Each structure stands twice: as structure tokens, then as C-alpha cells.
Amino acid sequence: MSQKMQNAKCKTQNAKCKVQNYFARSVPRCHSERSRGILPERSLGSRWLLGMTVVVLALCLLLCGCHGKVERTAFTVPEAFDTSRTYEISFWAKNDTNLTQVNIYKNAIAAFEKLYPNIKVNLRLYTDYGRIYNDVITNIQTDTTPNVCITYPDHIATYLTGKDSVVPLGSLFDHEKYGLGGSEVKFDAPTKEEIIPQFLSECYLNGDHYAVPYMRSTEICYVNKTYVEKLGYTLPEVLTWDFVWEVSRAAAEKDENGNFKVNGQKVMLPFIYKSTDNMMITRLKQLNAGYSTGLGQIKLFNDTTREFLNTVAEQTEKGAFSTFKVSGYPANFLNAGQCIFAIDSSAGATWMGSNAPLLDIPQEELVQFETQVMLIPQEDPRNPQMISQGPSLCVFNKQDPQEVLASWLFAQFMLTDEVQMAYAQTEGYVPVTSKAQNNPAYQDYLSREGEDNDLHYDVKLQATKLLIENTDNTFVTPVFSGSASVRNAAGYLVESVTKSVRRKQPVNEEYLEKLFAETRSLYRLDQTAAGTAGKTELGALPTASAALLCVLGMAWLGIGAYVLANKLKIKN
Secondary structure, three states: OOHHHHHHHHHHHHHHHHHHHHHHOOHHHHHHHHHOOOOOHHHHHHHHHHHHHHHHHHHHHHHHOEOOOOOOOOOOOOOOOOOOOOEEEEEEEEOOOOHHHHHHHHHHHHHHHHHOOOEEEEEEEEOOHHHHHHHHHHHHOOOOOOOEEEEOHHHHHHHOOOOOOEOOOHHHHOOOOOOOOOOOOOOOOOOHHHEOHHHHHHHEEOOEEOOEEOOEEEEEEEEEHHHHHHOOOOOOOOOEHHHHHHHHHHHOOEOOOOOEOOOOOOOOOOEEEOOHHHHHHHHHHHOOOOOEOOOOOEOOOOHHHHHHHHHHHHHHHOOOEEEHHHHOOHHHHHHOOOOOEEEEEHHHHHHOOOOOOOOOOOHHHOOOOOEEEEOOOEOOOOOOOEEEEOOEEEEEOOOOHHHHHHHHHHHHHOOOHHHHHHHHOOOOOEOOEHHHHOOHHHHHHHHOOOOOOOOOOHHHHHHHHHHHHOHHHEEOOOOOOOHHHHHHHHHHHHHHHHHHHHOOOOOOHHHHHHHHHHHHHHOOOOOOOOOOOOOOOOOEOOHHHHHHHHHHHHHHHHHHHHHHHHHHHHHO
């Protein structure tokens, strides 16, 4: 045999050896004995066939059993937390490259690990909540979810399509030892009663609490008061839709040179709304019209929605209105003197105003004006309605109840005053507990409005106070599997109408009928029953399909056995 043929044979044998090692898990023996020519070819073939048999049978069992889900045991609170063991848990959180917030996460973890040295917390940061959602959905089926995750209740509703994937927290809230403020908890945690009820209610779905609120914000109307008065108007105590539309139309007037009269510029978008989802949902709420029920019955496509979309079309045509997705961030236009009413989250307050500590426009484009922080436009000023939103903390189920308990202790720690106050102070969030809100240190923080242009930035603190003072006027949207799709559909309607008008397309009854049908189809709202819109559990594979797959698997086994038998017959 030539040296070239010998080398080729050795390569073939080594490749077969690697296959054997994969199944036999005996790497040292394979490499040592095969290299000396001890193991015969028949042994290798038999072992390879055995390995393939195991794989095929495993696939058959998997395919003939369940499809699309992982079986888990429902979590039961252990009698006691085993501190003799070490635990390593993962924590997924969102951050917009805000180093201050990153440090708050890290400091919280360090403080927790000091109290519980047997629990190691691994932090993983994401740039947005959508990425967290996508990764969780991917990992649910392989049981590789994080232990604790900051996410939105809409998303949690979809996570629940994996049976027992998310831990219901009702039994933990009131647990004597390890519940909120429990006797065995090593830190000063809030009680359930100290969590703001309006914020906690968003985390209640499927008959239990599947999360605890972490931070909350609301929508704020940031007003260029200087331009309002320049146009001859006086701001009311509470904005109304009629007032905002009227002032916005006045601000759209141009002079003989094509410049807008109010700012002397070529650009003016008087009224910009950041979240058109919230715009539609809040407007329907204010008009006592349907959006969706708590059980997922979709009521979005109604006459009130049509009327509001016609209003949006009319105001857009007159140059009075635009949206974030169409034009850009409201803060940029507001700060450049190109917007009068900018509606964004209270959590975005540090970007709003002439003296905002955070800016996305060049300093030379900044226009000086007086910023007024106000409630969003209302239908009835005596009965204001405003949405409350924010990220929540959920705990994922694992095979080890002790690991779940360790995860819950960490999630609970994120509700302590120190963590809540520190994070709330970074932007216009408010703590989710009355315990933290009433803390003397937090009250001192609120009292120092305008003391500096960073921590105590006046617009930020005004936005924070506005939410705290109007908490009783806030509402939360229904949460169910698919609620995120209905929410997105609400925003899509407003965005589509705005874009169509700017493209000189007529918005009439025919247009709206077509838009409604398109939206139902795009978000699959016409393909699912009430309460099941969006992602659903796949459940068991149909019997016929499972049987077919099993037959195919057995056929491959038969073919493999036949080929091997012929091979051995030839060699013998």
C-alpha cells in the first residue's frame, strides 16, 4: 500500500473514531487504542450503528410525544432555603447605554450577593425589550430561559404559553418566611400592600400575579409655553384635545416667504406623538370606547376609532400633526423650536427642554423657550385619563425549587428602597412602592427641583411629580396572550393614516375599510379567537403526523441494519 493510501486510511479511521467518541464518551480510549490498531473495523461499525440507533430512537420518542413545549413541574415553595448550597442565576435587563443605570444594576447585584454570598447573579444587558422578548421566546422551548428578567407584562402573557414556564407569584407574595417582607428575608423588602395597586394590577393575568412592577412611567405633554403665548393663547390648567388642535393649526401658518410665523423657520410640526399605540388606546379610553377586553375580545375596529382616524387625517393635512415614526423624536423638534406639543414618556424627561442634560441635536440648533410639563390632552378635564406603563420583573421556573427561590429573593431585592430610588432618579421614572416614594431621602430628592441641571433637572422632577400626583387617574391596558399584537395594531392605524395623508392619499370610508382589513390580517387578528391572538402553544403533534414520523424513523433503522449486514457479509 502506498504512503498516500495509508494516510487516507488513517484519516478515515480517525473520523470514524470521532463519531464513536461522540456516542461512547470514551475519548482517551479511542484515541490511544485505535492509533495502535487494536480495535477491529467490525467493532467500530457496530458502535457507530448503536449510536445512530440511539439518536433515531430518541428522535422518534421526541416526535411521537410532545411538540413545541417542554414539560415542567409547577413550582412549590420549599420549606426552607438551603444556604449550604451555591446558586448561579441569570438576570436579563434592558439598558440604553446609560452607564448610570448599568452601575445601579451592578451595585444592586453586589449588595445582594453580600447578603447572600451563596447566590451568584450574572447580568446580561439588552438594548431594547424586543430583543429580550425574542430571546426568551426562543429559549422557552429548550428550557434555557433566564432566572429573572425585566420585561413587559404583554410579553409575559406570551411567555405563559409555555406550561409552567413563568412562576406565579401569588403564593410567594404572602409567604410567611420568604414572601414580600417575610421573616427569613435578609433585607428590608416592601410588603404587598406597599406596592402601588395601580402598578401591580398590570402584572395580574390568568388569575395570578406573574410579575412585580419594577419601574413605572406615564405619558407627558411637554409644551413650548413661549410659542403658545406668542400665538395669543393661554395654557389652561388641563389640556384638551380641542385646545391642542386649535393651537397646532395656528402654529402651521406661514408668512409670505414660506417660513412659519411662530418660529421663523422652514420646519414646524406643532404636535408630535411618540407612541401612537398609546395615543389610540388612551383616546378610546377617554371616550369610553372599546379597545379590547381583559379576555382578549378585540373591539378596536369601531366607529369611534374611525372618527378619531378621520380627525388625525384632517389635522395632518393642515400641517398640525405628525408622529415619531413619520418624522422623528419629539424631543429633537421641541428643542429646536419646531414643535409646541411633544408627547413622550415621563422617562424621557431628561431629553426635553432648552436646558435638557441630554440632547440629540447640535448646540447651535437649540432654541431657548419655557417648558411647561402637563397632562396629555383630555376629553374631560375633570376626569383625566392617562396610561401607566413600565417594565416588570418575572421569575422563570426551573427544575430545582431552591434555584427558583434564590431567583425570587433577588427579584424581591430589586424592590428595596435603595434600588428603587436610585433607578428612579436617573430619568423620569417613579418608584413602584409607597415605601420608597415616602422615604425621606426620596422626598428630599423631589424637593430639590431645579437645584442643578442633572440629578435635579426641573423638567424631570416636574414630570415625576405629575405622575405621583395623578396615580389614581392612571389606567393599564388588558394583558393576555396576543395583547402586544392588538396594541401594535392600534398604533399601526394612526401611523398608516398619517403617512397616507402626507403622500396625498385620500382618507375616506373606503380607505378605512381597507385599512381595517389590512391591519387585522397583518397582526393576525382575524385568524385567532378572542384571547388567543399572537403566539399560541403548539401542543401535541397530531396523531397521524407522529405515527408517520415514527414509521420513517424505524425505516431508517431498517436501512441502516441492512447496509451493515451486507457490509459484514462481504468482509467475512
